[in-house]
Amino acid sequence: MKSSKSENKRPLRADAVRNEDAVLQAAKEVFLTSGVNAPVRDIAAKAGVGIGTLYRRFPQRSDLVASVFRREVDECAAEAATLAAKNSPLQALTLWLKRYINFLATKKGLAAALHSGDPAFEALPAYFRAHFEPALIALLSAAKESGEIQRDADPYDLLRAIGNLSVTNNEDDIQHTYRILNLLIKGLRFEEGTSETEK
Template sequence: MAGSQTKQQARKTTDARPLRADARRNRDRLVEVAAAAFAQSGVDTSLEAIARQAGVGIGTLYRHFPVREALIEAVYRHEVEALVAAAEELARTKAPDEALAEWMQRFVGYIATKRGMRDSLRLLLESKSPLFAETSGLVPRTFTGLMENAVKAGKIRADADSADVLHALSSIYSASDGPDWQQRSRRLVSLIMDGLRYNAPESGGQR
């Protein structure tokens, strides 16, 4: 997998000014809380509520993110970084097929946050924000690495194409909204994983 190189690419545009440890913790906490809020309620979530849940004042939020769009960019970049980091951690600690299966479930959370920001991300794209060029390819390369590990270990079928599987996973982005959207998406991901395991060399022809 891309390893440290992908981490450097994903973090390339993080605020260049060094932050004190407490300021860094506050910033990271704001991004984490905002990611969960955007996934749940969209980007119109009150910034005051985000600051309050993160345990900081609204002034602290605005010092880090002077405009809402800056917070949205930081959240999107954070979600991509988190997927890359999760893949590296899972590859070290899990069997290749288990690492792939767990990462695919985490991908649902990434899509949930992205759906919550869809209109704002579209505007950022139209404004020629460098965000997408800086993060482009990180998720597909990360996924390809996990798939290759599982194929080499004989845990998934060798004829599976990572681009095809990622396309199928990404289709949940446009699925209809509903209170059970994430549950349905996670079940679909489990079915996709079952299909990848079917007829794998190490499966004895069955899962």
């Protein structure tokens, strides 16, 4: 057990990094279609690695699920800055919130896993908020400064509101959530006053 712990602290070799990336990407795709309880052998086969390789890096299923979740959170949060650099503040905010909706919709079975009591998931809600809330704060702040939305919009309230809407990965439901998002954006703009062309 001691040697295993010390090995986990060492930097991964290039081939190990590639294997881990392949496993996480494969797990993401398998979880999307089959949920987080999909057979691990399916993930290993899709990643092109042996089942032993997968288990050495992720001894428990919960370790794999948590790693996929953190990777997806990182990618989604990082996209906020990319969108802000290429779009107007309100456009960047809207596009990122749609990206966030897609993130939630593709986490099939994750809600049940998070409430399973497994210690591997205990830190995930805090990780979620610690990455998404700053990303949304930056986008909201830019939109507020540009005068496009009202100044009392609360980022965590917005994250929770959209989270409550995003309960499945059904395409019709995602489109419905997009429509509700558009209503939310209009609501954010209303109190600040609309231009003559918008009335």
